[in-house]
Amino acid sequence: MEDPWKANYCYPSLNSSCAKLNRSPAIYIILYIFLSSVSLSTVVLNLLVIISISHFKQLHTPTNLLILSLAVADLLIGLIVMPVEGSRIIETCWYFGDTLCQIYPLIFSVAMSASLCSLVLISTDRFIAITDPLRYSVNVTLNKANAIIVLGWSCCIVYYFFLFNDHLMQREPHRICHGDCLLTITFPMIVCDFIVSFIVPCSTVISLNLKIFCTAHHQAQAISSVAESGNAAQENKMTKTSNRKAAKNIGTLVTVYLLCYMPFYMTTFAYIHPFLVTCLIWIMYINSCINPIIYALFYPWFKLSAKHIITLAIIHKGSSYLNVLK
Numbered sequence: 001m002e003d004p005w006k007a008n009y010c011y012p013s014l015n016s017s018c019a020k021l022n023r024s025p026a027i028y029i030i031l032y033i034f035l036s037s038v039s040l041s042t043v044v045l046n047l048l049v050i051i052s053i054s055h056f057k058q059l060h061t062p063t064n065l066l067i068l069s070l071a072v073a074d075l076l077i078g079l080i081v082m083p084v085e086g087s088r089i090i091e092t093c094w095y096f097g098d099t100l101c102q103i104y105p106l107i108f109s110v111a112m113s114a115s116l117c118s119l120v121l122i123s124t125d126r127f128i129a130i131t132d133p134l135r136y137s138v139n140v141t142l143n144k145a146n147a148i149i150v151l152g153w154s155c156c157i158v159y160y161f162f163l164f165n166d167h168l169m170q171r172e173p174h175r176i177c178h179g180d181c182l183l184t185i186t187f188p189m190i191v192c193d194f195i196v197s198f199i200v201p202c203s204t205v206i207s208l209n210l211k212i213f214c215t216a217h218h219q220a221q222a223i224s225s226v227a228e229s230g231n232a233a234q235e236n237k238m239t240k241t242s243n244r245k246a247a248k249n250i251g252t253l254v255t256v257y258l259l260c261y262m263p264f265y266m267t268t269f270a271y272i273h274p275f276l277v278t279c280l281i282w283i284m285y286i287n288s289c290i291n292p293i294i295y296a297l298f299y300p301w302f303k304l305s306a307k308h309i310i311t312l313a314i315i316h317k318g319s320s321y322l323n324v325l326k
Contacts, residue, residue: 010093010179018179021092028090035086038282038289042078045292046071052305055314056324059301062145063125067295069149070118074288076111082285084108089278094181101173101181109160109197110153115288116201117152119257123208126250131215159196163189190268198265202258209254249298256294260287301325 011017023031049071053059084096084104094101125145129136161168167183174182264280295302305324308314313322 010091010095014178016178018093018177020179023090031086031090035082035089038286039078039082039086042082042285042289043075045289046075046078048306048309049292049295049302050075051309051314052302052324055309055320056301056305056322057320058323058325059305060142062140062142063122063129065142065145065149066118066122066125069152070115070122070291073111073115073118074291076107077115077285077288081108081111085281085285093179094175095179096181098173101175102168102170104181105164105167105183106157106160109164110156112284113156113160113197114153116197116205116257116261117156118149119254120201120204120208121148121152123205123212123250123254127208127212127215130212163193194265194268198261202262205254206258209251212250249294252298253291253294256290257287260284260290 008020008022009017010020050068053064053068053071084100087096088094096104125140128140132139164183167174174184176182260283264277264284267277267280292302296306301324308319308322308324313319
């Protein structure tokens with residue numbers, strides 16, 4: 001009987017082909033179903049977020065533009081990163097050609113870093129809204145939000161272009177055999193990227209959210225101390241609810257993000273089993289699928305706008321002016 005785990009070859013007709021692990025049919029099918037489901041769910045859910053914010057006029061706010069930026073980064077992860085990485089896990093070979101092999105590290109890194117960059121911007125936006133609510137509409141506008149999003153994505157692209165410049169400029173991608181795609185990374189590159197892509201933004205996000213919670217708590221106490229009349233008490237209740245809701249929403253988003261990303265980055269300088277590394281990487285990817293679910297749980301507008309999209313109500317004339325903030 002043929003051994004289901006014996007090595008075949010990625011390109012049997014080439015003498016320089018890499019070995020390919022021939023998985024058992026059951027494992028092969030399970031992996032394909034699971035990884036395809038995660039990728040498809042990520043794409044569909046983030047497309048709902050992108051279409052919702054882009055289509056409905058009521059959702060054209062600075063905060064939602066930042067959420068849109070996060071959804072675009074997550075969409076790239078679900079549309080490109082997950083299928084490529086999933087294929088490499090299942091097939092154990094690179095079948096996407098030399099061109100994608102050279103630019104894939106740039107696409108992968110920009111999508112991942114843009115996701116974190118968007119989260120930093122969302123935290124900053126909520127911090128300004130809670131600490132200086134009276135001047136928020138003046139300090140944070142749609143044009144400023146668009147400009148800062150473009151700047152953030154541009155910085156990510158430029159940074160990783162220079163980081164991977166040698167890999168991108170090669171005539172042929174580095175490989176040991178055909179069916180492989182390798183990225184040469186030096187220790188200084190690892191340290192630099194660890195600081196720039198993880199330590200600095202995550203420290204910023206954690207600091208901002210701690211200040212958001214402290215400020216929201218302080219404001220609630222201050223309002224409670226001066227609430228005397230019935231109207232004041234009602235206003236006090238509404239304000240506290242609004243502040244707590246804003247802090248809770250962004251706090252949940254940030255907490256889930258850190259829980260998904262920190263395990264991988266914390267093992268950057270330690271040797272762990274390749275299988276565990278793969279699991280930690282896919283936990284990071286799955287965060288891109290979780291984010292829209294968080295919107296569905298905490299943002300009523302997402303549920304209503306998704307309903308209009310799924311029922312094709314958005315194809316009707318004037319649908320962009322529908323009330324989705326009920």
